Amino acid sequence: xxxxxxxxxxxxxxxxxxxxxxxxxxxxxxxxxxxxxxxxxxxxxxxxxxxxxxxxxxxxxxxxxxxxxxxxxxxxxxxxxxxxxxxxxxxxxxxxxxxxxxxxxxxxxxxxxxxxxxxxxxxxxxxxxxxxxxxxxxxxxxxxxxxxxxxxxxxxxxxxxxxxxxxxxxxxxxxxxxxxxxxxxxxxxxxxxxxxxxxxxxxxxxxxxxxxxxxxxxxxxxxxxxxxxxxxxxxxxxxxxxxxxxxxxxxxxxxxxxxxxxxxxxxxxxxxxxxxxxxxxxxxxxxxxxxxxxxxxxxxxxxxxxxxxxxxxxxxxxxxxxxxxxxxxxxxxxxxxxxxxxxxxxxxxxxxxxxxxxxxxxxxxxxxxxxxxxxxxxxxxxxxxxxxxxxxxxxxxxxxxxxxxxxxxxxxxxxxxxxxxxxxxxxxxxxxxxxxxxx
Amino acid sequence: xxxxxxxxxxxxxxxxxxxxxxxxxxxxxxxxxxxxxxxxxxxxxxxxxxxxxxxxxxxxxxxxxxxxxxxxxxxxxxxxxxxxxxxxxxxxxxxxxxxxxxxxxxxxxxxxxxxxxxxxxxxxxxxxxxxxxxxxxxxxxxxxxxxxxxxxxxxxxxxxxxxxxxxxxxxxxxxxxxxxxxxxxxxxxx
Amino acid sequence: xxxxxxxxxxxxxxxxxxxxxxxxxxxxxxxxxxxxxxxxxxxxxxxxxxxxxxxxxxxxxxxxxxxxxxxxxxxxxxxxxxxxxxxxxxxxxxxxxxxxxxxxxxxxxxxxxxxxxxxxxxxxxxxxxxxxxxxxxxxxxxxxxxxxxxxxxxxxxxxxxxxxxxxxxxxxxxxxxxxxxxxxxxxxxxxxxxxxxxxxxxxxxxxxxxxxxxxxxxxxxxxxxxxxxxxxxxxxxxxxxxxxxxxxxxxxxxxxxxxxxxxxxxxxxxxxxxxxxxxxxxxxxxxxxxxxxxxxxxxxxxxxxxxxxxxxxxxxxx
Ligand code: NA
Ligand code: NA
Numbered sequence: 001x002x003x004x005x006x007x008x009x010x011x012x013x014x015x016x017x018x019x020x021x022x023x024x025x026x027x028x029x030x031x032x033x034x035x036x037x038x039x040x041x042x043x044x045x046x047x048x049x050x051x052x053x054x055x056x057x058x059x060x061x062x063x064x065x066x067x068x069x070x071x072x073x074x075x076x077x078x079x080x081x082x083x084x085x086x087x088x089x090x091x092x093x094x095x096x097x098x099x100x101x102x103x104x105x106x107x108x109x110x111x112x113x114x115x116x117x118x119x120x121x122x123x124x125x126x127x128x129x130x131x132x133x134x135x136x137x138x139x140x141x142x143x144x145x146x147x148x149x150x151x152x153x154x155x156x157x158x159x160x161x162x163x164x165x166x167x168x169x170x171x172x173x174x175x176x177x178x179x180x181x182x183x184x185x186x187x188x189x190x191x192x193x194x195x196x197x198x199x200x201x202x203x204x205x206x207x208x209x210x211x212x213x214x215x216x217x218x219x220x221x222x223x224x225x226x227x228x229x230x231x232x233x234x235x236x237x238x239x240x241x242x243x244x245x246x247x248x249x250x251x252x253x254x255x256x257x258x259x260x261x262x263x264x265x266x267x268x269x270x271x272x273x274x275x276x277x278x279x280x281x282x283x284x285x286x287x288x289x290x291x292x293x294x295x296x297x298x299x300x301x302x303x304x305x306x307x308x309x310x311x312x313x314x315x316x317x318x319x320x321x322x323x324x325x326x327x328x329x330x331x332x333x334x335x336x337x338x339x340x341x342x343x344x345x346x347x348x349x350x351x352x353x354x355x356x357x358x359x360x361x362x363x364x365x366x367x368x369x370x371x372x373x374x375x376x377x378x379x380x381x382x383x384x385x386x387x388x389x390x391x392x393x394x395x396x397x398x399x400x401x402x403x404x405x406x407x408x409x410x411x412x413x414x415x416x417x418x419x420x421x422x423x424x425x426x427x428x429x430x431x432x433x434x435x436x437x438x439x
Numbered sequence: 440x441x442x443x444x445x446x447x448x449x450x451x452x453x454x455x456x457x458x459x460x461x462x463x464x465x466x467x468x469x470x471x472x473x474x475x476x477x478x479x480x481x482x483x484x485x486x487x488x489x490x491x492x493x494x495x496x497x498x499x500x501x502x503x504x505x506x507x508x509x510x511x512x513x514x515x516x517x518x519x520x521x522x523x524x525x526x527x528x529x530x531x532x533x534x535x536x537x538x539x540x541x542x543x544x545x546x547x548x549x550x551x552x553x554x555x556x557x558x559x560x561x562x563x564x565x566x567x568x569x570x571x572x573x574x575x576x577x578x579x580x581x582x583x584x585x586x587x588x589x590x591x592x593x594x595x596x597x598x599x600x601x602x603x604x605x606x607x608x609x610x611x612x613x614x615x616x617x618x619x620x621x622x623x624x625x626x627x628x629x
Numbered sequence: 630x631x632x633x634x635x636x637x638x639x640x641x642x643x644x645x646x647x648x649x650x651x652x653x654x655x656x657x658x659x660x661x662x663x664x665x666x667x668x669x670x671x672x673x674x675x676x677x678x679x680x681x682x683x684x685x686x687x688x689x690x691x692x693x694x695x696x697x698x699x700x701x702x703x704x705x706x707x708x709x710x711x712x713x714x715x716x717x718x719x720x721x722x723x724x725x726x727x728x729x730x731x732x733x734x735x736x737x738x739x740x741x742x743x744x745x746x747x748x749x750x751x752x753x754x755x756x757x758x759x760x761x762x763x764x765x766x767x768x769x770x771x772x773x774x775x776x777x778x779x780x781x782x783x784x785x786x787x788x789x790x791x792x793x794x795x796x797x798x799x800x801x802x803x804x805x806x807x808x809x810x811x812x813x814x815x816x817x818x819x820x821x822x823x824x825x826x827x828x829x830x831x832x833x834x835x836x837x838x839x840x841x842x843x844x845x846x847x848x849x850x851x852x853x854x855x856x857x858x859x860x861x862x863x864x865x866x867x868x869x870x871x872x873x874x875x876x877x878x879x880x881x882x883x884x885x886x887x888x889x890x891x892x893x894x895x896x897x898x899x900x901x902x903x904x905x906x907x908x909x910x911x912x913x914x915x916x917x918x919x920x921x922x923x924x925x926x927x928x929x930x931x932x933x934x935x936x937x938x939x940x941x942x943x944x945x946x947x
Contacts, residue, residue: 021539021547022554023532029561049689051568052575053682056597060516062508068460068518172641172673174802243806245471246799248511252467259464277457278450278525285526286533288519299677303635305669340533389537478807481771503773506794575685580927582704584779585794589704 003039007304010035014297014347024343025289032296039303050296058292062248063175066165068284069251070117073258075276077115077229078125080262085225086111087129092222096213099201101137102147103194105130109151110190111226113158114233115258117165117251118283119341119384123152123392127399138209141403143200146385146411149392150193150419153381156341158186159237160251162287163345163380167373170349173366175247176240180436181370185378185426192418200414207411228261287342294346301350311354321359322427325372328352329379329423336383340391344380352376363430370437371430375423382419385412445610449524452603456521463514470504477502506585513583513593520600523562524607529627532558545622552612552619559608566601573598632666632860634658634852637692639680642672645817645883650876651696654748654846654867662863668694687847688743699843700778706740707927709843711934712751714920715784715913716837716906719946725750725877727941728843729870735934741845745853747868748846752815753881754838755781756831758824759811760804762897763832764905766912775800775812781840783916785813788909797822804828813840816884816891825891833900834909846876 001009010031017027036047058064077083090104090111097103109126116122127148134144156163159179168175201208236254240247262268301307314324335344356372357365384392387409397408426433480494480501526532530551539547576591583590614625636655640647647670655668674680676692683697684705699709709728711717718724728749737746755777757763770789776782782792793809797818803809804827811828819825846868853864892898901909917935924931 018535019538021534021536021550023534023558025532026554026558026561030557046690048568048571050677050686050691051565052572052689053678053685055565055569056516056572056594057677057679057682059519059597060512060593062512065463065511065515068515068522069464072457072460072464172798176802243802243808244475248508249467249471252464253471255464256468259461274450274454277460278453280460281453281457281522282526282529282531284519285522286531289523289526289532295677299675302671302675338535338537340535343533389535474808502791503793505791508794580704581681581702584700584703585782587703587779 003304006035006038007301007306025293028293028297032300035300058295063169066248066251067162067287068280069255070160071283072280073255074116074121075279076258076262079267079272080265082229083112083125083129089222089226092214092219095211099197099208101134102197105147106151106190106193109154110158111229113154115229116155117160117162119152119155120391122155124395127396131399137211140207141400142407142411143207145396145400145403145408149385149396149412150415152392153384154190156381157189163341163377166345171353171369173369177437178370178373180241181374181433184432185374188422192422196414196418232257290343298350307351307354310351311358314355315358321361332379336380337386338389341380341383367434371433374433378423386416445607449528449607452521453525456518459514460518463511466507470507473501474503509583509586517596520597523604527607527611548619552615555612555615559612562608563605566605569598569601634668634693636668636694637671637676638696639674647672649879658867662860687849690849693852694848696846699845703779708736708740711938712843713778713780715840716910718838718841719942721751721753721877721881722874723942723945725873726945729873730941744847745850746845746847748873748876750844750873750877751841753817753884755813755815755840756833757813758828759830760828762830766909772810775809777813777840778842781813784913787912816887820887825894825896829896831898834906835903
């Protein structure tokens with residue numbers, strides 16, 4: 001069998017393993033092992049030698065060290081009560097409107113996303129704060145959980161974002177520029193979700209309650225308590241963009257800053273500190289095992305020549321770039337129903353990116369790379385809330401024991417619809433994504 | 440009894456890694472503060488108004504922590520290796536269970552046990568090769584670029600953590616097989 | 630074809646060395662073998678790992694051939710550093726020729742015994758690019774400069790600058806945001822990094838260059854030995870001293886257009902005369918003694934290497 005055939009055969013094998021419930025990182029690692037083994041004519045020496053440095057090399061990465069730091073930052077932010085402060089502020093301004101508490105949850109998610117690099121962490125954290133409140137004001141279980149699941153995706157859409165870091169490394173793009181480009185689409189997402197909420201409560205008036213408005217003084221007081229979030233976001237994202245420090249340094253500053261706020265707020269004792277380390281540890285190890293497996297598998301794919309072959313093949317067909325892009329995005333939407341976003345990015349970007357880079361969208365290669373990155377980011381994030389496998393749906397539904405999964409599924413489809421409309425807009429108008437970038 | 444020992448081991452290792460991570464965060468933060476101060480003290484304004492004190496501070500060596508990125512790379516590798524045991528213990532690796540979830544529970548436990556055994560084998564293979572990698576660097580005198588400390592130092596720190604990974608993974612594999620045979624949950628999930 | 634060789638390196642395919650040196654080499658090998666050898670090219674570390682691991686990848690057979698910067702693995706190939714000493718290099722062709730000669734006599738069976746070396750070369754003269762005019766060593770005082778090599782960093786410390794470690798791709802951002810005040814790099818690389826748009830002052834030296842990096846093109850030893858004699862001959866004919874001089878020369882030839890581009894922008898290119906350069910050499914002098922002492926610890930006669938390198942470079946420099 002030629003290396004190219006080996007490469008193509010590895011796809012079905014990998015998918016079968018994944019769907020047979022093998023850990024995703026393990027599936028990619030084993031396919032990479034097998035690929036290198038057979039490509040070397042059944043000689044295990046190269047494979048064994050490669051493993052001597054592969055693991056350490058993947059884990060000792062300056063750019064990837066952002067990930068544990070942003071995760072720890074999210075943990076500290078939760079401890080220091082920033083999530084509560086954000087929700088209270090948003091709720092005091094919006095809570096009296098119809099669907100207002102849900103809108104406030106989305107707003108708070110957007111705020112928390114600005115200091116947290118992970119969707120799951122944002123969803124879980126904000127749910128702890130907002131879910132009881134939503135239920136208290138008479139919001140239906142399905143609507144409440146769906147709102148928070150969708151709001152959670154803002155954790156990744158609004159910079160800083162772990163997935164964008166991975167994308168930047170895979171495609172050798174500038175992390176700061178990707179963060180900047182994600183900003184407007186992230187805000188659009190939040191606005192889109194709020195619109196969705198207002199439509200939903202008109203269609204299903206019984207799904208939301210109301211409460212009397214709060215005096216303005218209380219609202220401003222609540223808003224005032226969110227200053228640490230604003231300060232840290234400004235420092236981290238602003239500092240990265242202005243070049244005061246690298247994204248890695250920015251993640252360290254952010255973690256140190258939130259840690260300090262948590263310490264000053266008096267909530268950081270040894271036992272919660274320990275728990276935040278454990279939380280960071282579990283997610284970090286989970287991510288890096290996938291990174292390791294994907295790195296190994298991708299080096300085999302490069303060896304097999306599959307990405308180059310695919311890019312050449314697509315070009316030879318003479319399809320319109322926009323058609324190819326649409327197919328790829330639809331592919332992500334479908335696969336997002338089954339797989340988690342990080343695995344998908346690591347698995348597919350090395351194959352799709354060469355295809356997209358080879359096409360002419362009438363923009364500079366860098367702009368295409370950034371725009372494609374943001375589009376991919378959004379469609380894989382939609383995967384977090386599309387039934388049946390949506391990690392955000394699982395996490396939040398598990399926090400609300402009275403709500404059956406089917407109700408969450410039903411309500412979340414409105415938010416998925418809003419996501420799809422936004423993707424179409426961003427595809428049609430690349431300028432929205434690229435607007436903030438320096439020319 | 441043994442479960443407690445393994446859990447303590449995994450948690451202690453995660454805390455070690457976490458403390459290293461926190462130390463790196465502080466190092467980076469200090470480095471940036473040092474760099475900013477250094478820039479400020481070198482500025483024309485500082486030279487004009489506080490020339491004496493600013494020179495004194497500069498002579499103290501206020502500035503970026505040189506080679507901090509090498510310490511970061513070595514430290515973060517150790518931290519990540521140290522984070523694996525606790526991930527392993529709680530079965531926190533990402534999986535897709537949409538298709539298997541329709542199968543009977545007993546079969547599911549069998550599948551989980553099977554992959555746990557394969558995963559453990561892979562992790563042991565990784566640790567063994569990491570050991571070989573460390574051996575190579577011990578022999579060849581390679582150092583880092585900036586601080587010029589031997590590369591094998593960082594390898595050996597990571598290797599120690601990977602030994603813990605193997606111990607915890609082996610224990611988990613045995614317990615998962617036990618779960619599939621007895622039909623009872625033996626390992627924690629949260 | 631009957632033999633496929635995997636060539637792995639860290640730069641993107643359109644960069645100067647892959648395009649003008651490695652592709653030329655690979656095409657020539659393919660052609661001379663009558664199509665019996667195919668060289669598969671893997672740029673940008675596609676086969677995995679980080680650049681410092683390239684040498685081990687060649688030793689281990691993960692790639693059959695690698696191109697790498699020897700200084701990426703500090704401490705492992707100490708003898709090559711003799712060419713990296715400040716103000717040792719004159720021009721890339723002469724130094725590459727001397728490098729190959731000394732490689733054959735001193736390094737082939739010792740430091741490089743685990744690989745089959747196909748070529749040894751250096752890039753064109755390394756010089757200083759900074760946000761202020763640099764004439765005297767004291768002009769460097771307090772500046773934060775990215776140094777290109779271990780020994781370039783040593784020199785920066787001697788002149789009172791702070792060497793900053795950062796990967797080459799990070800240099801433009803570092804310069805534009807003032808994280809560094811300058812960088813040492815050969816002209817050839819400045820075009821891709823847009824250095825002349827970021828800083829306006831460039832300082833060249835007369836006679837000898839500030840610093841230089843040593844490269845090798847290395848092949849897996851067993852792979853080479855396993856080739857039939859006629860294919861070995863194809864590889865041999867394309868490798869060695871002439872290839873090394875070609876590679877170094879070609880890389881240095883790209884300096885000219887890049888320098889012209891900076892001049893066309895109206896940048897301030899300072900070429901220090903022999904007298905001014907001597908001032909810098911005096912500051913760098915202690916580095917030689919320090920290096921000899923370091924080599925002594927490794928059981929290498931550093932002074933003999935310096936003397937021989939100087940003699941050969943002088944001989945080959947027109
Ligand atoms: Na975020
Ligand atoms: Na999904």
